[in-house]
Amino acid sequence: MAFISELAGRPVTDFDGTQIGVLKDLVARSYKEFPHPVVDAIIVHGKEGDRAIPYSDLAALLSAAIPLKRPAVNIPAYEFRENDIRLVEDVLDQQILDTDGARVVRVNDIELVRVNGNVVVSNVDIGMLGILRRLGLEKLGHWTAKRFSTDLAAGTISWEFVEPLIHDKSMRLKVPMDKLAELHPSDIAEIISDLNRAEHSDLLHKLNIKQLADTLEEVEPDFQADLLEHFSDEKVADVLEEMSPDEAADLLNELSPERSQSLLKLMETEEADEVRELLRYEEDTAGGLMTTEYVTVLPDMNAAQTIEHLRKVGEDAELVYYVYVTDAEEHLLGVFSLSNLIVAQPETPIADFMHKRIVSVELDTEQDEIAQIVAKYNLIAVPVVDADNKMHGIVTADDALDKVLPTAWKKRLPHFFGAHE
Amino acid sequence: MNNILMILREKWMANRWVQSFIMLLSVFGPATITAMADNDASGVATYSIAGALLGYPILFLLTIITVLLGITQEMGMRLTLVTRRGLADLIREKFGVKVSLFIFIGLLVANLGTIIVDLAAVNTTSEMLGIPTIPFLLGVLLLTFVFITWGNYKLTQNIMLVVCLFYFAYIFSAVKAKPDWGLAMSNLVFPNGVTWTSKYIISYLVVGMGVLGATITPWGQFFISSFAFDKKMDKDTLKYSQFETYWGAFLTNFFSFFMIVATAATLYVHGIQLNSGDQAALAIKPFAGALASSLFAYGILAAGFMGIVIVSLSTAYAFSEFFGLSGSLDTDFRKSKTFYTLFIAQLLISALILMIPGASLFNLAIASQVLNAMILPLVFYYLIKLTSSQNLMGIHVNNGFQKYFTSAASVFIVIASAFTVIAVIFRW
Numbered sequence: 100m101a102f103i104s105e106l107a108g109r110p111v112t113d114f115d116g117t118q119i120g121v122l123k124d125l126v127a128r129s130y131k132e133f134p135h136p137v138v139d140a141i142i143v144h145g146k147e148g149d150r151a152i153p154y155s156d157l158a159a160l161l162s163a164a165i166p167l168k169r170p171a172v173n174i175p176a177y178e179f180r181e182n183d184i185r186l187v188e189d190v191l192d193q194q195i196l197d198t199d200g201a202r203v204v205r206v207n208d209i210e211l212v213r214v215n216g217n218v219v220v221s222n223v224d225i226g227m228l229g230i231l232r233r234l235g236l237e238k239l240g241h242w243t244a245k246r247f248s249t250d251l252a253a254g255t256i257s258w259e260f261v262e263p264l265i266h267d268k269s270m271r272l273k274v275p276m277d278k279l280a281e282l283h284p285s286d287i288a289e290i291i292s293d294l295n296r297a298e299h300s301d302l303l304h305k306l307n308i309k310q311l312a313d314t315l316e317e318v319e320p321d322f323q324a325d326l327l328e329h330f331s332d333e334k335v336a337d338v339l340e341e342m343s344p345d346e347a348a349d350l351l352n353e354l355s356p357e358r359s360q361s362l363l364k365l366m367e368t369e370e371a372d373e374v375r376e377l378l379r380y381e382e383d384t385a386g387g388l389m390t391t392e393y394v395t396v397l398p399d400m401n402a403a404q405t406i407e408h409l410r411k412v413g414e415d416a417e418l419v420y421y422v423y424v425t426d427a428e429e430h431l432l433g434v435f436s437l438s439n440l441i442v443a444q445p446e447t448p449i450a451d452f453m454h455k456r457i458v459s460v461e462l463d464t465e466q467d468e469i470a471q472i473v474a475k476y477n478l479i480a481v482p483v484v485d486a487d488n489k490m491h492g493i494v495t496a497d498d499a500l501d502k503v504l505p506t507a508w509k510k511r512l513p514h515f516f517g518a519h520e
Numbered sequence: 521m522n523n524i525l526m527i528l529r530e531k532w533m534a535n536r537w538v539q540s541f542i543m544l545l546s547v548f549g550p551a552t553i554t555a556m557a558d559n560d561a562s563g564v565a566t567y568s569i570a571g572a573l574l575g576y577p578i579l580f581l582l583t584i585i586t587v588l589l590g591i592t593q594e595m596g597m598r599l600t601l602v603t604r605r606g607l608a609d610l611i612r613e614k615f616g617v618k619v620s621l622f623i624f625i626g627l628l629v630a631n632l633g634t635i636i637v638d639l640a641a642v643n644t645t646s647e648m649l650g651i652p653t654i655p656f657l658l659g660v661l662l663l664t665f666v667f668i669t670w671g672n673y674k675l676t677q678n679i680m681l682v683v684c685l686f687y688f689a690y691i692f693s694a695v696k697a698k699p700d701w702g703l704a705m706s707n708l709v710f711p712n713g714v715t716w717t718s719k720y721i722i723s724y725l726v727v728g729m730g731v732l733g734a735t736i737t738p739w740g741q742f743f744i745s746s747f748a749f750d751k752k753m754d755k756d757t758l759k760y761s762q763f764e765t766y767w768g769a770f771l772t773n774f775f776s777f778f779m780i781v782a783t784a785a786t787l788y789v790h791g792i793q794l795n796s797g798d799q800a801a802l803a804i805k806p807f808a809g810a811l812a813s814s815l816f817a818y819g820i821l822a823a824g825f826m827g828i829v830i831v832s833l834s835t836a837y838a839f840s841e842f843f844g845l846s847g848s849l850d851t852d853f854r855k856s857k858t859f860y861t862l863f864i865a866q867l868l869i870s871a872l873i874l875m876i877p878g879a880s881l882f883n884l885a886i887a888s889q890v891l892n893a894m895i896l897p898l899v900f901y902y903l904i905k906l907t908s909s910q911n912l913m914g915i916h917v918n919n920g921f922q923k924y925f926t927s928a929a930s931v932f933i934v935i936a937s938a939f940t941v942i943a944v945i946f947r948w
Contacts, residue, residue, distance in 0.1 A: 192613050194844070205612070205844025230843055233617040 101161045102224070103186055103209040104233045109163065111143045111152075114170040120145025122165060124187040125211075127220050128180065134259040136184055138211065138218040140177045141165070151177035160218050161211070186220065190263055195223065199260035201286035208232055210255065223261055226254015284310065288317035291326070300329045308334075312341035315350070324353035332358075336365035344370070345390040345498065348377035377492075385469055385483045386462040388499065389492030392416045393480070395425045396449065398432055403445035418480050418495055424453050431457060431482055431490040459484045462491060469499040558589075558740055558772045559687065560827025561641035561820050562634050565885045566734040567776050570727045571783030572792065574720070576703050577711035579780060581728050582773055585735045588929050590769035591922055592736060592900065593744050594762050595907045600748040601758055602916045607745040608841030610912075611902050620842040623902070626895040627738050628866075631835045633888025634737070635828055635870040640884065642824035643874065645817050657874075661867055664828050668863060686822045687775045689815030694778040696812045699785030708777075722943050729940045730886045732933065733893030735776065739834040741899050746837055758916065782816070828867070836862045894937040897930040904930070 103125065110118045123144040127136035138160065140151045156174050158166040167174070184190060186209050194203050207229025210222040224232075231240035282290075291302060291314070303326060306314060315323045315338065327335050327350070339347045339362060351359040351374065359378075363371045373391045380386025394416045396405050405422065413419040422440065424433040433453030443452050459482045460469050473481055473496045480493040570578045596607055603610060612620045639657065646656035703713050714720060748761065786792075836859050904926050908918045 192616060194609075194613075207617070207844075225844065227843075230617055230621075234621060 100221075101211050102229075102232060103191060103211065104229075106161070106211070107187060109165055111141070111145075111165045112167065114167050116166075119143060119167075119171050120150070123149060124185050126151060126177070126179070127184045127186055129182055129184070133219075134257075135219040135221060136258065138220070139183070142185070151179070153177045154218070161213060184263065190223065194264055196262035196264060196290060197225075197256050197260055198262055198282060199256065201282055201290060203264075203290060204256070207254075220258050222255040222257055224255050228254055284313035285317050287314045291318065303329055308337050308341050312338050316342055316346045323350045327354075332362060332365055336362050339374070340366050340370045343390050343392060344373040344377055345388060345492075347374045348387070349382065351378060352382055380462060383466045384462065385460045385464040385494055386491070388466060388469065388494045389483045390418075390495065390498075391492045392418075393421075393423060393482075393493045394419050395423045395429070395490070398424050398426065398448075398450050398453075400449055401445065402440055402443040402447050402449060402452075405440060405449055406445075418493065420479055421493070423482055423490060423493075424449060425490055429489050431459065431484050431488055433457065434482065457482065460494065461485065466499065466501075469494055473499045557743070557826055557830045558735060558737065559775055559823060560634070560638055560831070561824030562637035562827060562885055562888060563734040563776070564779060564820050564823055565637060565641055566727075566730045566889050567779040568783045569885065570731050571780035572787035573727055574724055575714055575784045575788035576700075576707040576781075577714050578724065578728065578731060578784075579704060579707040579777065580709070580711040581731055582735075582776060582780065583708050585732055586769050586773040588926070589736045589772070590766040591926055592741065592903065593769060594765040595903050595918070595922065595926070596741050596745040597748045597761050597765050598758065598916055599903070599907050599913070600745040601761060602913055606837075606841045607742055607899075607903065607906075608838045610906050612842050612844075614906065615902065619902075623895075623898060624838060624842050626898060627742070627838055628835055630737070630888070630892045630895050631739055631831050632866060632870055632873075633884070633891050634739070634831050635866060636873055637885045637888050638824045638827035638831065639870050639874050641820050642828070645821045645824070648814075648817050657871060660825065660828070661871065664825070664832075664867065665864075667829055668833065686815070686819035689812070689819040690775055690778040690782060693812040693816050694782040694785070696809055697782050697785040699781045704777075704781050704784070725936060726890070726940050726943055727886065729893045729933075729936055730889035733889035733891065733896070735773065736896060737892050738895045738899045739831050739838075741903060742838045742841075743830065743834045746834070746841075782812075832863055832866045835866060890937070890940055893933060897933050897937075900926055900930040900933075 106122055106125070109122045111120050111122055113119050120143040122141055124142035125138050126140040126142065128139040129136045138154055140153050141157065141160070143150050143152055152167070152171070152174055154160065156168050158168045190206050191209060192206060194205050196202075197204050204225045206223045206225060208224035209220060210224060211218050212221045213219075228237065228240040228244070231237055287302075287306070287310070303311065303314075315326065318326070327338075330338070339350065342350070347370075351362065354362070363375060366374070376391065377387065377389065382388075392415055394409060394412055396408055400408065409419060409422065420437050421434055422437070423431060424435070425431055433450070433455050434457050435449065435453045439452050440449075443449075458472060458476050458478065460472060462483060462485055464483075469481060472478070473494075478496060480495045481499070482490055483492045483494060484490050599610065600606060605613075608620070608624075611623060639660070642660050643653060643657055646653055706712060744765070839862055840859070904918070904923060907913060908923055910917050
């Protein structure tokens with residue numbers, strides 16, 4: 100086991116023992132079948148500048164001096180590949196993604212181990228000990244750790260969970276970001292809010308339409324609009340179709356009317372119409388907050404028929420836990436929950452167990468009031484009706500409470516004080 | 521606490537004069553608030569001392585400082601908006617752990633000095649208010665702690681607005697002091713109206729360094745970049761933010777101008793020596809009246825509190841950016857042990873040093889600002905280097921004037937620092 104902080108600066112000696120320079124960087128290469136990159140070359144800083152020497156030409160790497168196997172003049176230039184990682188330049192001191200903890204952290208040191216004659220990158224050190232080692236104070240670190248019985252290993256992350264980030268245009272590294280796709284959309288959203296523009300552009304392009312839509316739903320609309328600048332109108336239209344209509348409407352509200360219109364034209368007619376309907380209402384009212392993806396049934400059905408019906412249509416609904424009962428003109432007659440439905444006998448008409456005293460809000464009800472209603476009656480969603488009791492949509496509890504309970508993006512602390520408002 | 525502030529705010533929001541001022545302030549954002557925070561109690565103390573000791577000619581330095589403050593704050597803002605990373609983040613990434621540690625220690629020491637002076641100023645106003653020192657000091661520390669723990673952006677902004685109101689006290693005090701406005705204005709362009717004895721020149725140099733360090737602070741450089749962090753970047757907001765930083769620089773020194781004028785017109789003219797800024801409040805009383813004097817004192821109290829909060833926060837945040845111990849600067853860090861340890865340690869150390877008997881506040885104030893000024897060239901060096909990097913900044917890279925004016929200023933500060941140290945050591 101060795102640390103890159105210890106290796107950097109060690110002398111590299113030629114076949115005849117003369118020093119040709121000092122170790123400046125390590126080049127590591129990733130392989131699909133193995134989660135840890137393998138050191139494939141070293142970069143030596145000598146009198147004539149930097150030079151890359153393949154690992155296969157080194158007699159030893161983890162030693163006090165690094166001797167070459169054959170005269171330096173005979174060694175051909177190392178050929179870099181696109182995904183080669185330069186550990187010092189690209190990873191050390193930089194921020195990386197810890198995909199296990201879904202957070203952005205800074206690398207203080209990099210740990211290397213010898214495996215079957217190769218040197219592989221095992222862990223990155225993000226703890227205090229890494230910093231002390233860089234300052235030549237490792238012993239002090241161990242001493243304090245013993246004194247205060249803190250766990251030093253807590254400061255390391257296995258490379259399996261490390262995803263380097265693209266910082267600057269000047270970086271050659273192409274980051275695959277494969278590990279990211281496995282994260283929960285809320286985690287991805289949180290990570291995106293920690294990244295800079297170049298970084299999140301790269302990350303967003305790795306996600307498929309479904310992941311992109313899910314992730315966008317987790318960030319604030321004004322930030323969504325910002326993120327979407329990276330994509331073509333066609334792709335944005337696809338993402339909008341995938342998002343729930345209320346979220347899509349919120350997003351379109353953030354864009355210029357022209358862009359918003361052209362995006363709506365690119366979307367499938369059915370989805371676009373739903374979104375257009377929502378765009379007619381003020382953002383902070385029930386009309387603006389509601390989604391049109393809910394489940395309705397006719398009052399003459401029985402429990403078994405309803406369950407059958409839900410199997411067919413439930414897929415597209417944002418929330419199937421509440422089933423709303425309406426007549427042919429969509430007048431709201433009643434509501435029941437899935438648990439009401441499941442405990443009922445198959446042949447029971449739904450009119451027998453549906454709740455007829457329904458808590459509902461009107462299209463122009465303000466968000467604060469909806470939030471209060473949702474909290475007061477412990478609802479998961481509340482139906483939105485017009486003056487004729489005709490149903491237009493539902494506002495889910497998380498959308499209603501959004502303003503009261505900040506989302507992941509809002510929770511993020513700007514550097515100095517609380518949430519920006 | 522929030523409620524009281526809200527009521528306070530409602531009350532004077534009703535005043536039309538205040539209203540239009542707030543409109544003016546609210547048009548501008550974080551850079552303005554940052555700049556206002558620059559006028560903390562140690563700043564007020566230094567400006568008062570400068571005015572009392574040197575009279576109007578120190579105003580000439582204020583003009584240059586305003587330009588330098590505007591340019592460097594704009595650099596910090598631009599750097600963060602373009603790269604979406606803080607100044608400390610970038611120093612760490614581009615220059616490594618050792619440089620980071622070195623700058624952090626410098627920042628820590630300078631910030632400790634500033635906190636001590638802020639605490640001292642708050643402390644001496646306690647005497648004017650007739651409250652015993654130690655309970656008052658503990659009360660302030662507790663209040664600071666509560667503020668840091670539960671404070672948020674909105675509360676901070678409210679307090680800032682209250683503090684800004686107190687800044688008008690300085691204008692009021694200055695007007696009541698019946699200064700020679702012609703002389704004050706002409707001194708903004710070139711220093712005149714005094715005999716340039718060698719003693720005066722040395723004082724001008726030392727106190728001038730103090731004024732520089734009070735206005736352009738290392739923590740201010742980290743503060744602006746942190747504050748800018750959450751702004752979204754596009755060309756329009758960049759232009760807007762640039763304008764805002766210049767406006768902020770102007771505003772902070774607009775008030776500094778009146779602080780200096782108030783003491784120059786009274787204390788310098790009558791040859792009265794000062795030991796600290798809060799004494800200025802007492803000393804101007806016979807010339808400017810009791811109301812001006814009390815306002816001056818309350819202004820110092822408010823500015824001192826703000827200074828303690830912001831300066832100690834800036835240390836903690838810079839630490840987290842430099843060493844990234846708790847990941848990125850999200851809520852986790854504010855809840856982390858490191859954050860509280862750093863924060864409490866700063867306040868305790870400052871309070872302890874303050875209680876050492878016989879420490880001269882005058883020396884402390886000037887020394888801590890001179891220290892701030894001496895660390896500046898180091899911070900500027902990295903700031904200039906980063907903002908001049910084509911790779912990092914793209915089309916938003918520094919122009920020639922920004923680069924050379926700041927570089928020249930840095931060199932000048934280094935030379936002036938050297939002279940100051942020599943002057944202090946040999947007690948000229």
